[in-house]
Amino acid sequence: PTTWGAKPYAGQVLGRTATVLRKLSGSGAGLCGKLAMVELAGGGGYRSAAASLTGPGLNPWDRTKWAGGSSSGSAAAVAAGLVPFSLGSETSGSIVTPAAFCGVTALRPTYGLVSRAGAMALSWTLDKIGPFARTAEDCGHILQAIAGGDLLDPGSAGKGFRYVPQYTRPAGEYRAGYAEADIEESADEALRPALREAVAVVRGILAEMKPVELPDLPFGAAISTIISTEGSAAFRQLIESGGVDQLADERQIAGLRAGLEVPAWQYLEAMRIRRQVQVEFAKLFQEVDVLVAPARMSTAPPVAEPLDRASGRRPARAGGGLRAIIAAGNLAGLPALVLPCGFAGGMPVALTLVGRPFSENALLAVGVEFQNRTDWHRRNPVLPVPGPR
Template structure:
């Protein structure tokens, strides 16, 4: 493996190099730490570089290899965590000025499980303040400033997992952990040209993660490839007594990978998801469908079950977010937030009535039933990950691309708690990446990874990386 290709190598390749002692965990950690320190500030992607702690962990992983112990495919692999995950040995800022000195004396379950799998935490990564819970309309809604996609530094990397998306794309970490409430993994994955997997609600423990909306929040991997997402998800998934919302569901993804035997899949293209998207987004999506037709039956323009998804998501996030940040709102310290909208959004969210919240929550049961019925007819739903490329830094989001009105299943699929994965499928305006997302029924992560992996085997978009020095 050439030195200049190491930062962009998939986890599977790095793992084999480490397992066979051709690559040292310490050497690999130093490569990523140097990039975090030299490139990270240019992107606004990093909150804390954990050099001392990371090198200590990497040395221990190396000692284990000398003793003949290999923990698995994440042994010695450096990664970054969105800065809403509690870590004992670094601040956990939630991306917000009122919490910039916050520390916890424990690790989030995901952090602990990754350490047990042998992964090496090298950085806490930037995020939109409070994961966007108070509202925002600009890329600078973080106390660390705007995070930039490494494909074009004049454009945003996407939120709220802005740092994880940019860091993976720029080769600052081998993989990252992001979070999603209503689009915060899928969006930066698309804007940065990486793979991002949002798991089924309840598959991954959220113990130690900042709560925005406890009935919607999910943690998931952001990686170079769909295959890498499977390797990481296998390490972090599973029930946790510290998170009572987790389900007793097993997820496995072996290092010695075999293609999943698939009958001819039935893939549904979501109606109105691409027709009014940016021209390049639309064209890239239609070309991607041609690839999918090589191994699946693709049915065009399938309508989602008819429910008011947008208002329901908004009501639930407002009510639960206002509760989660009640102390911050009532203290008045929201005035310290970077976003002008965020400084006042909590007050409006606090006015959501119990009647409205309960009505929105009750609608989720018939939504889930309708989606379950839809997935009896179709195996996978497909749509553009986003209807545009990344937003420019110098414009409010709502002024970035006027006239683009394509709908997205992101909010709806989050409401019903089903998984999705986004992978790159081309480039659009300003040489920015575009993405395609696959959505499946609850706990169908293996199927989604297999479909996305097959697509990536037939294309090469995931093999491109931005030119940074």
């Protein structure tokens, strides 16, 4: 069954294979299995790591900690060495967060570069599918296999992608934007040494690093409105039939119901802000080629801790460095590469590189050089050995 991590779909068998799986099969890859995820990709919001048909996604580095969401199993399986790579989806953080928490490399592609046909729809204007792997180079090869236009996906950009390991422009020629406040003010104190060292490595690779800051826009409110409205439309039948009450998380249930009540003007205002965000990023990328920021401001929280408590230690804000880069980057449809860069308290820490639309080769060039100079992506968790049965 293809359950979408949710009890109402526990017996669901779909009648067609997703485009990305057909493409991988055509490239010689075999489907090893289906991995756990937060129910319905967390579209209504969720308060607990246990908001999944299979229970909380456990982190291979410490199984009392969360693997992140919503693509929990995608990151955990790669971190544990169960598979060489996996696929996940992101609407607002669902690739970046589990990759950062589990210490694996991952690539969120430009919106429209990879077909979503045959995959669960949460937000038609935001959903993206991308790879988790051990290295940036592996992510490049996987993206080449799954990218390309698709008439079955109305959001397809109609573009292919060819990974060029030795990119035409050396990594050392790129200019990066960076905000020191992201580390010194926003990140948890335990993460700061690893993040400082990682930024120093990036600084040694690139031609220039200059201070930048996102404009003061309501990124979080805008993307939440879009996800709520489109997610509730996607699952309208589930909501109106009462099947939504079978979900595990009360916040998810309430959020999906509330999404049907969002007024048209509020959705349109969010889309107007989205366009403004795209314009502001276009201006920013006239000055720099890559944005460098912490992937997450804390390490993985305990699975037993309510997620609003774990993520609410610092209130989200629009301005102030690049702290809102996950929401802002997803609103603009930008690609992002997640790179493991150290540990804090035994748990992985990661950087993210964000680029202009369709600049995946540039991000990968910097990522490959970063991983040539570090070995964080080669670290493996010590897993318990099963005893005799």
